[in-house]
Every structure is written in C-alpha cells, then in structure tokens.
Amino acid sequence: MALDNRLGCFCPHGDIHIEGKPGGPLSGLRFAAKDLFDVEGHVTGAGNPDWLATHEPATATASSVSKLLEAGAALHGKTITDELAYSLAGVNMHYGTPVNAACPDRLPGGSSSGSVSAVAGGLVDFALGTDTGGSVRVPANNCGLYGIRTSHGRIAKDGLVPLAESFDTVGWFTRDARMLARVGEVLMGPRAPLPTGRLVIATDCFDLVGEDVRAALQPVVQTLIAAVGPRHYVTLNPDSYDAWLAAFRHIQGHEAWQAHGAWITRTRPKMAPEIAERFDLGRQVTAAQLAEAQAVREKARQRLAALLRPGDVLCLPTSSGPAPVKNMTGAAEGAYRAAMLKLTCPAGLTGLPQVNLPLAKLDGCPLGISIAGLPGSDWMLLDLAEKLAAA
Structure with a gap:
C-alpha cells in the first residue's frame, strides 16, 4: 500500500511499512519516524540526497523504533527532516516543505517537519522526532500538537544520525495528551512521576515575546496555576x-x-x-570560544539546579509566536529565529525535559506554552499534561 503523501511529509525513499507485534499496548496504532532513525535494510537519508547516495542500508533498527514495533505499533513511513536536522524552519530545498495542517499558509517548523505534518494531518497516530535546539518543541507549537523533548540521555540514541551529541534528544508528537503518555510508557518504561511542587513562572522568558503572545498565553498560565497550586515568579536567566x-x-x-x-x-x-x-x-569555532561557551553552559546548569526543586514545574512560552508565514525573509526571519532560539536554548544547555501544550491560539493559529522540569522529571510533565487535558 503506497503512502498517502498529500501533505508532502514522507520522503521519497521512505515508503516503509512494518507491522507491529500483535497484542502489544500500542496495537492498532500507526507511527512514522523522522528520516534520522535507522530502519534495518533501508538507507537513512538525513534530509539530503548526497547523504542518501553515500551511505549504506542500516544493518540494525534504532532501538526507539524497535520498542514501538515490539509494543504493537506499525511503522508507516519515514518523514522529511531539514538537512541533517540543522534548521527549525521545516523547509527542505530537495524534498519540499511539509504542509502545516493547522495553518497551511505557514511553516510547519523543523527539523522534525515531516513527523509533525503527518500527525497534525491525521496520517499517523504519533511520530518520532528529535530535538537538538527545538526540533520537536517548535513544530509542535506551530502545528498545534503535544510534543516532548525528553531529558538528555533518557532515551537511547543508537541508530540515530546525530547533529550535536550533547544536545540531541529523542521526542515524539501526538494529537492528545493521553497518547503522548502511552508512547512514553513504551519508550521510557513504567510511570514514575514526582508529585508536582511549585509552578515556577519564568517572567523573563515571557518578556522575550510580544504583548499579543503574552495575552494569548495568560489564560493557560491561569489554568496551570489552578492545576499545580503554589506559584513562584522568577528570572530564569539573570545574565543575558x-x-x-x-x-x-x-x-x-x-x-x-x-x-x-x-x-x-x-x-x-x-x-x-x-x-x-x-x-x-x-x-570555525575556536578553542577559546568553545571553552567560554562551556563555562556559560555550566553556569546555566548551576542556575537551573539552584532555581528548581524536585517536583517544580517551569512554565515558559514554547516559541516566540505562532508559525511564521512561508514567505517570511530577510531581517524578519532572522529576528524570529533569534527570539525563538532564546526560548529553546535553556533546555538544550541544561538537559531539561520539556513538553509543549497546544492550549492557545493567536491570529487563528496554534500557540504553545511549555512545561519543563529538572532532568529526569519527564513523567511528572506527561502526567500534568494529561491532568490538564482532562480538566
């Protein structure tokens, strides 16, 4: 059966169908995998035709894909990624731009562009992506999906084309919070949530977005306050x-x-x-630049460790706004990307898990808010997402 590619989300070499093991907890569900994940017998394309042409078929399947197949889910295609996952736009000059089903005139976000498009458009039940600098969180924001960037190192990265090892994480997209947790039960093991403590609202992160974005997110903040209880307003980054x-x-x-x-x-x-x-x-990064950057990273880690207690839920905007229009160029594009990365880089620098909650809209398009926590608090976030969805 040929893939339904009306959204342009599946890569040309990704017409792969593998049935899941019968009787598993995910039986009857279909998923797609970003074309960074190895599937035995197939070449992983990494978003670039020259990569595809210069690499051999994988000799083993990535363990994250294998676990989902063992749990009964059927693999239903490999999805387009931005080239070697080095972008957040969702535009691939070789394979095209997958459709943002929520706002077709806007970008889906990358680099997990095909995965987010396939889920948002209802072609699969969930899809694997990766997040280095925001490549699950930003597409989830743009397309109105739940998406998780897991704690760094929480899920094995074997059989995965890397971008930046100390930032790369496995994540996934779903249309509802329950499905997000069901996938987590397979990839992360049994639930082991912490009870939530305080809601820690990063006021300086909200200052990084426009007044219209803050206004659109404010009702969700109030919902989080009602769900979590104690709240604490902080400056996440007292430096720059x-x-x-x-x-x-x-x-x-x-x-x-x-x-x-x-x-x-x-x-x-x-x-x-x-x-x-x-x-x-x-x-061109020099040894001195790298050393300085590592020192800044260590200071950021120390700041987050001092600021957050076990059970604390950090609240911040997922991105700087809704998905940008497809024809945004020049200075506007650069300003958008810089503002967006300032919001996504804290989790990468410090290894935090982060979940996008698709609970707001602006200008008729999805707008996400994020909950994050100390490394290892993934289940706390997934449980809270379910609690909010059921409220």
Missing part, C-alpha cells in the same frame, strides 16, 4: 539570553562539525546555503 544563545550556537556548531565535517569535506554535498553556512561557522 544573548550569552546563552551564543554558547548554544558555539557548542552546537562545534559538535555538528565534529560529527559531519569529514563527510562534508570529502563529499562536498549540495546543501541549502543557510545549512552550509551553519556547518562552516561550526568549523
């Missing part, structure tokens, strides 16, 4: 988000070049100019 963002970019760029620089130098692949530029900037 510019400094946190620079540290994120330097470490990510360096690690991305370490992962793929040799292949890029040898193959000279055809890449979108902005992707090629990011890799080239990573190549």
Whole structure:
C-alpha cells in the first residue's frame, strides 16, 4: 500500500511499512519516524540526497523504533527532516516543505517537519522526532500538537544520525495528551512521576515575546496555576539570553562539525546555503570560544539546579509566536529565529525535559506554552499534561 503523501511529509525513499507485534499496548496504532532513525535494510537519508547516495542500508533498527514495533505499533513511513536536522524552519530545498495542517499558509517548523505534518494531518497516530535546539518543541507549537523533548540521555540514541551529541534528544508528537503518555510508557518504561511542587513562572522568558503572545498565553498560565497550586515568579536567566544563545550556537556548531565535517569535506554535498553556512561557522569555532561557551553552559546548569526543586514545574512560552508565514525573509526571519532560539536554548544547555501544550491560539493559529522540569522529571510533565487535558 503506497503512502498517502498529500501533505508532502514522507520522503521519497521512505515508503516503509512494518507491522507491529500483535497484542502489544500500542496495537492498532500507526507511527512514522523522522528520516534520522535507522530502519534495518533501508538507507537513512538525513534530509539530503548526497547523504542518501553515500551511505549504506542500516544493518540494525534504532532501538526507539524497535520498542514501538515490539509494543504493537506499525511503522508507516519515514518523514522529511531539514538537512541533517540543522534548521527549525521545516523547509527542505530537495524534498519540499511539509504542509502545516493547522495553518497551511505557514511553516510547519523543523527539523522534525515531516513527523509533525503527518500527525497534525491525521496520517499517523504519533511520530518520532528529535530535538537538538527545538526540533520537536517548535513544530509542535506551530502545528498545534503535544510534543516532548525528553531529558538528555533518557532515551537511547543508537541508530540515530546525530547533529550535536550533547544536545540531541529523542521526542515524539501526538494529537492528545493521553497518547503522548502511552508512547512514553513504551519508550521510557513504567510511570514514575514526582508529585508536582511549585509552578515556577519564568517572567523573563515571557518578556522575550510580544504583548499579543503574552495575552494569548495568560489564560493557560491561569489554568496551570489552578492545576499545580503554589506559584513562584522568577528570572530564569539573570545574565543575558544573548550569552546563552551564543554558547548554544558555539557548542552546537562545534559538535555538528565534529560529527559531519569529514563527510562534508570529502563529499562536498549540495546543501541549502543557510545549512552550509551553519556547518562552516561550526568549523570555525575556536578553542577559546568553545571553552567560554562551556563555562556559560555550566553556569546555566548551576542556575537551573539552584532555581528548581524536585517536583517544580517551569512554565515558559514554547516559541516566540505562532508559525511564521512561508514567505517570511530577510531581517524578519532572522529576528524570529533569534527570539525563538532564546526560548529553546535553556533546555538544550541544561538537559531539561520539556513538553509543549497546544492550549492557545493567536491570529487563528496554534500557540504553545511549555512545561519543563529538572532532568529526569519527564513523567511528572506527561502526567500534568494529561491532568490538564482532562480538566
């Protein structure tokens, strides 16, 4: 059976169908996997035709995919990713831009663009993505889905094309909170939630977005206050988000070049100019810049560890606004990306889990708010998402 690709979310080489094990907890469900996850016997394309042409079929299936198949879910296609996952837009010059089913004139977000499109458009029940700098959280915000970036290291990354090892995490998208937790039961094991403590509202993160975004999110903040109870208003970053963002970019760029620089130098692949530029900037990161960035990262980790207690729920906007229109260019695009990354980089720098809650709208388009917690508090967040959905 050929894939239904009316949304342009499946990659041309991704027409893969593997039935799940009968009788499992996810039997009867279909999922898709971002084209960074290995499937035995198939070449993982990583969003770039030259990568596809220069790599052999995988000899094993990524354990995250295998666990879902063992649990009974059927793999229903590989989905488009931005090239080597190095973008948050959802635009791929080789394979196209998957449709944002919630707002078709707007970008789906990347780099898990195909996965978010397939779920939002109802073609699968859930889909695997990855999140390095926001690649689950931003698409979930843009398309009105639940999405989780798991604690760094919580889910094994074997059989996964890397981007930046110390940031890369496995995540997934669903249309409802219960499904988000059902997938978590397979990938993370039995529920082990902490009771929620305080709702910690990062006021400086809300200051990073426009007044219209704050107004649209305020009713959701009130819902969270009612659900969690005690609340505490904090400045998440007393220093500078510019400094946190620079540290994120330097470490990510360096690690991305370490992962793929040799292949890029040898193959000279055809890449979108902005992707090629990011890799080239990573190549140029100096030892001094890297050391400074690592020091900023350590300070950020210490700040979060001092600020949050076990059970605390950190609340912040997921992104700087709704999905941008497809034709946004130039200065507007740069400003949007920088504002967005300032909101997504804290979790990457500190290894936090973060869940997008698709509970608001602005200008008729989805707008997400995020809950996060100390590393390892993934189940607390999934349980709270379910509680809010049931309210």
